[in-house]
Amino acid sequence: MKSPFLALRNAIILYSIGFTVSAILFIVHYSSREHIHTLRHMSYVYSGKCDDPYPLSYTMSLYKPLDEYKRVQFIFYKKTKMAIAVDICQRNGWTLRKTIHTREELKSQLQRKNVFSIVFTSSKELSNPYINKLLNRTNVLVSALPNAYLFSGAKREQHITFQRYLKRYDCSIHELKFMPVSFLMDFAQECKAFFKYMRLNRDLSEWVLKKSQGYGGDGVTIMSNKTAIKRMFNSCPSHGQYIMQEYIRDIILLNGRKFDIRALFIIANSRPYMLFYHEGYLRVVMKQFYESGGREVHLTNTHVQSQEPNFDPNDHFWSFKKLQSYLDVHYPENDEYVLSHLIPYIKKVAKFIVKSGIGLMNGDDIINGFQLLGLDFMISNDWHIWFIEANNYPLWPKGGWITQFSTKMGEDLFDLAISIRQRPEEFLRMHIYKMYKSWQLIWREDPPNCEEDYNPCNSLQQSN
The missing domain is CATH 1.20.5 (Single alpha-helices involved in coiled-coils or other helix-helix interfaces)
Incomplete structure (x- = not known):
């Protein structure tokens, strides 16, 4: 048995x-x-055609409408409060918390029941596993993505990220000329290459010395004395993290004054990555330009210019529309330059920057993060557009007309970042170049096996 x-x-x-x-x-x-593809936590039921891969499900937990929470609170974690963000908070009736500096304080605030938290912090803070886990919940919106500073923060890391990405396509920053020629002085090979380049190009009389970590013009010096440069870097590599960047000469001036262009972008989501563009503004120097002038003549940063006795925000900040009006009068041959040439190229650079950093961001670690980017550009006399650097915590300027601009931009930014998690399929079906309020979708990450045929060595070329 x-x-x-x-x-x-x-x-x-x-x-x-x-x-x-x-x-x-x-x-x-x-x-x-049918084929089934999974793009991280985004589930696609996909017909096999790459032209219209609409998702049928979104596996991350969705945000509830904000009015279902007892309170919405705005928290600055290890970041200085920004006036515009505070204004937006008050206009929406959100509770403003003091700047929090410890993990324990942050944990205490996030554990409040029926409370939605908007946390302003930096991408570096998210590299801490404890903070990362603490913020990774569906009643929190975080103003950063992990490791985004590697392509939009520290100047040294930006340079390394861009060079490595371009090397995959057999080109370089120097060859493309979309950025000024730059050298990392703490790398022996690049430090030596700088002095060789300086010997071969004796007509280049000025260089921009930058610290890798700098904000608002801090650590930026215009150097024209070659003897002083050699004395500062008497051996290679340098002891500190410095970048020597070629000074852009023969630039377009506005009423005899130097300016740069700040364009705004947001990586609004990481599952998949979605990049939106927002019109930016110009930062115009208060004094007339002359080559032997000091920092206040050469540096367009608002922090530097605001120290001038005659500082006027309405004269310092120009809109894109005002730029085009100026060009129509002084350079009538460049009709529609801003819309037909400047903005399209700015978008190409932004797309390149984000694609270069996708492998570094660890977007899976933060389901509720977004990243605001400020990209800076200049225009030379031959109408060549130069990308200067990216900023992953750009200033929200205030004063005069720019206050209303920043407030509208910020309100729409929070609306976009929250709505994309409340109604994901609406945004995943959104066509490229469609607007969401004042933000325009310009790129969305493709599903697996459907990546676009992209080559930055071709995309970043300029015809001028």
């Missing part, structure tokens, strides 16, 4: 075999009709 335990074991084995066979047959049958 068979043992009842032996009979039970045999029954379980037979059942398991039958279930496994059935599952395999089901998968084979299902796969014959």
Whole structure:
């Protein structure tokens, strides 16, 4: 007589075999009709055609409408409060918390029941696993993505990220000339290459010395004395993290004054990555330009210019529309330059920057993060557009007309970042170049096996 335990074991084995066979047959049958791709936590049921891969499900937990929470609170974690963000907070009736500096304080605030938290912090803070886990919840919106500073923060890391990405396509920053020629002085090979380049290009009399970590013009020096440069870097590599960047000469001036262009972008989501563009503004120097002038003549940063006695925000900040009006009068041959040439190229650079950093951001770690980017550009006399650097915590300027601009931009930014998590399919079906309020979708990450044929060595070329 068979043992009842032996009979039970045999029954379980037979059942398991039958279930496994059935599952395999089901998968084979299902796969014959359609392919299933998973883009991180985004589930696609995909017909096999790459032109319209609409998702049927979104596996991250969705945000509830904000009015279902007892309170919405705005928290600055290890970041200085920004006036415009505070204004937006007050206009929406959100609770403003003091700047929090410790993990314990942050944890205490995030554990409040029925409270939605908007946390302003930096991408570097998210590299801490504890902070990362603490913020990774569906009642929190975080103003950063992990490691975004590697392509939009520290100047040294930006340079390394861009060079490595371009090397995959067999070109370089120097060859493309979309950025000024730059050298990392703490790398022996690049430090030596700088002095060789300086010897071969004796007509280049001025260089821009930048600290890798700098904000608002801090650590930026215009150097024209070659002897002083050699004395500062008497051996290679340098002891500190410095960048020597070629000074852009023969630039377009506005009423005899130097300016740069700040364009705004947001990586609004990381599953998949979605990049939106927002019109930016110009920062115009208060004094007339002359080559032997000091920092206040050469540096367009608002922090530097605001120290001038005659500082006027309405004269310092120009809109893109005002730039085009100026060009229409002084350079009538460049009709529609801003819309037809400047903005399209700015978008190409932004797309390149984000694509270069996708492998570094670890977007899976933060389901509720967004990243605001400020990209700076200049225009030379031959109408060549130069990308200067990216900023992952750009100033929201205030004063005069720019206050209303920043407030509208910020309100629409928060609306976009929250809505994309409340109604994900609406945004995943959104066509490229479609607007969401004042933000325009310019790029969305493709599903697996459907990546676009992209080559930055071609995309970043300029015809001028």
